[in-house]
Amino acid sequence: MLEMDAELEQYILAHSEPESEVLAELSRATHLHVLRPRMLSGNLQGQFLKMICRMIGARRVLEIGTYTGYAAISMAAGLEEGGVLHTIDVNDELEDFTRCYMEKSGLQERIVFHVGDACEIIPTLNEVFDLVFIDADKREYSEYYRLVFDKVRSGGMIVADDVLWDGKVADPQVKLDAQTKGILDFNEMVQADSRVENILLPIRHGLMVIRKV
Numbered sequence: 744m745l746e747m748d749a750e751l752e753q754y755i756l757a758h759s760e761p762e763s764e765v766l767a768e769l770s771r772a773t774h775l776h777v778l779r780p781r782m783l784s785g786n787l788q789g790q791f792l793k794m795i796c797r798m799i800g801a802r803r804v805l806e807i808g809t810y811t812g813y814a815a816i817s818m819a820a821g822l823e824e825g826g827v828l829h830t831i832d833v834n835d836e837l838e839d840f841t842r843c844y845m846e847k848s849g850l851q852e853r854i855v856f857h858v859g860d861a862c863e864i865i866p867t868l869n870e871v872f873d874l875v876f877i878d879a880d881k882r883e884y885s886e887y888y889r890l891v892f893d894k895v896r897s898g899g900m901i902v903a904d905d906v907l908w909d910g911k912v913a914d915p916q917v918k919l920d921a922q923t924k925g926i927l928d929f930n931e932m933v934q935a936d937s938r939v940e941n942i943l944l945p946i947r948h949g950l951m952v953i954r955k956v
């Protein structure tokens with residue numbers, strides 16, 4: 744997490760849309776029962792993703808990296824009537840836990856949950872997406888981007904999480920592990936891509952917000 748004063752964070756949350764009961768329960772249960780709970784998006788980022796869905800009138804959304812479903816449920820809540828969110832995760836051990844909260848949210852009819860490798864599943868999806876949220880293996884970000892690009896409508900959005908990678912992207916002392924290299928390559932590729940407009944926002948672990956022109 745990028746350093747933020749705890750009181751300031753409380754103030755920000757107190758002046759943003761509150762977390763729904765189901766998402767609060769999902770967050771608690773994830774922290775209690777699931778490994779690596781810091782991967783969960785949380786209320787601020789969840790509300791931001793939902794707001795993007797509202798702003799662009801999203802009907803077709805793809806999430807790469809479901810984990811326990813926090814962002815999936817957040818974005819599904821922001822879809823237009825008749826909208827569908829596809830979400831993919833390779834970890835089948837979390838499937839029952841995650842499906843349980845999708846059902847509790849009452850939004851399960853809007854969510855298509857695929858269990859498997861995103862690189863194999865994305866080419867099989869016959870959709871044109873308004874928004875793609877990239878949040879899976881950091882080493883594969885550039886590959887996800889290439890796989891989804893032609894499936895995003897013009898004017899559509901791609902949002903990628905963790906692009907500051909705990910500040911490692913701008914730390915000259917950092918040892919270049921495969922994840923950090925994956926993020927650095929992705930950020931460079933997006934920055935050089937003349938087909939998009941992009942802004943890197945310092946929300947949580949860093950969000951690259953990309954609009955396909």
Ligand SMILES: C[S@@+](CC[C@H](N)C(=O)[O-])C[C@H]1O[C@@H](n2cnc3c(N)ncnc32)[C@H](O)[C@@H]1O
Pocket residue numbers: 782783784785807808809810811812813814815831832833834859860861862878879880883
């Ligand atoms: C950071 S978590 C996702 C968090 C989630 N988007 C949220 O907001 O709560 C990353 C997830 O990506 C999944 N993942 C990693 N590699 C993957 C792949 N090749 N295909 C699909 N999912 C993958 C992991 O199993 C993990 O659950």
